Amino acid sequence: MADFLVSARKYRPQVFSEMMGQEHVSNTLRNAIKSGKLAHAFLFCGPRGVGKTTAARILAKTINCETPTADFEACGTCHSCTSFAQNSSFNIYELDAASNNSVEDIRELVNQVRFPPQSGTFKIYIIDEVHMLSQAAFNAFLKTLEEPPAYCKFILATTEKHKILPTILSRCQVFDFRRISIETIVKHLREICVQENIPFDEDTLHIISQKADGGMRDALSMLDRLVSFGGGKLAYSEVLENLNVLDYDYFFKVTDALLAENVSDLLTLFHQILQKGFEGDDFMIGLCEHFRNLLFCKSEATANILELSSTLKEKYLQQALVANGNFLINCLALGNECDVRYRMSKNKRLTVELALVKMCFVNRLSEVGFSTDKKKMVN
Ligand SMILES: [Zn+2]
Structure with missing residues (x-):
């Protein structure tokens, strides 16, 4: 059961078609790749745990893929895709602005932008919780966001769109991620339970999905916790007690x-x-x-x-x-x-x-x- 305790990572979507509940985002991105009209900066907004960072990684992987599929998905087997999968790609930079929000952090990033990618087509910068950047950091970043080199793509993600300055908003293609429906979460949990041979019943999956409040990541971490607590199975009464939900x-x-x-x-x-x-x-x-x-x-x-x-x-x-x-x-x-x-x-x-x-x-x-x-x- 130990290897099950990473279902959020193990079952993370790898291609656009696997993204759940955000079809409006994945379809638009795929069409943009298809037509070659990709913006240079994106802003992914929405509640926590609904797939913003996952979508950013898929986008980064897909536009660097050497042999994309006919549906414009990453192949998963080329050199670029495998180095993404092993986290050894030099083309993707992730900055969590919640903990790295100083002007120095941004200056370091801006300095890297000047160098073209050593392999692959694009360098992708993902800045998570971008609303946490300090005012000075924002200002240092604005110039780069305005005129980035052609090989650079910026993906900014935030849970608080209203805190993003209009100057940033106007320079980004904005995508609003939605809360994921209970039905979609239940479906995904069911698939995982079947795959991992975990006994379950529908009502229990519903309780977990409801408690997750639209966030797939929360639902998966709850599932992990409950399965390990339940010794490899999901029991309705135990789940209620554990999640503090009244029957x-x-x-x-x-x-x-x-x-x-x-x-x-x-x-x-x-x-x-x-x-x-x-x-x-x-x-x-x-x-x-x-x-x-x-x-x-x-x-x-x-x-x-x-x-x-x-x-x-x-x-x-x-x-x-x-x-x-x-x-x-x-x-x-x-x-x-x-x-x-x-x-x-x-x-x-x-x-x-x-x-x-x-x-x-x-x-x-x-x-x-x-x-x-x-x-x-x-x-
Ligand atoms: Zn590939």
Whole structure:
């Protein structure tokens, strides 16, 4: 299992067609290579762990490949490609501006730019977290970015596009990388599990993908950690515990208790959740997410937006049949109000319990003109 602990590296995409969730970027880059109209500077923007550096490396490898394929992908076998794979290529320079952001760091880079590549066609400079460069470093870099030698390509990457100066932005071709969908992450994790003979189930992969919040790198490092923790397998309950995720089942049960106006079940469930070590506000946020999912199940168009495994989606569709829209909207309003009050409350547990009890009778309360309006609230 030891050799599995590098899945982020082992399964890193090597060519454009393997890049996941960023087809708009890889297609545009490939077309530019094809037409020979490649910009000299690129700015890759987007959340962390969605493939910006990977795309930069693929671009660098492809434009230096000696025998590219008919689809304009790197061949992976020529001298240039193999030296890239072994990290021994002299044509690619990576600078992490988060830790090397001084004017000296940039001057050193600018000095290197003057020398043409010893082999291959292009020298590629990747500057990660470029927004971290100091003002002086930015200024030292601007001239080079403006008039670089023809053999130079700059790929700047950032998670914070708004911090990039307009003078830099205007000199770069900008690509916006997206968060990767849960479906795409699940698919990739599934492929890895199959390849590595790791027993898994779909719901577990969904939990990991959801927790990764659009970042493939986070999803893969979680997978590594969970598999090594689980002794070579992924067990649903262990994964929930490890990622500190509350089982969906609790939200279904809480909603059932609300619909049945069963206060006793409701408060017992909340007690169990607290006993498991979850915070009241996290539970309330999760419950509101649950109500939102139910609301989205009310129409086919919105149900399709939900990123859920098929078994889980079926459960949501079933519960949505018994939870009416009015109930859900009122509960969401109460949940939202609880979220606001929670921070100020001295008795946080009671704040959540009160919101839950109100939710329990929300259908009746609306009959007698219940409102969350401040003046009418019972203090
Ligand atoms: Zn090649």
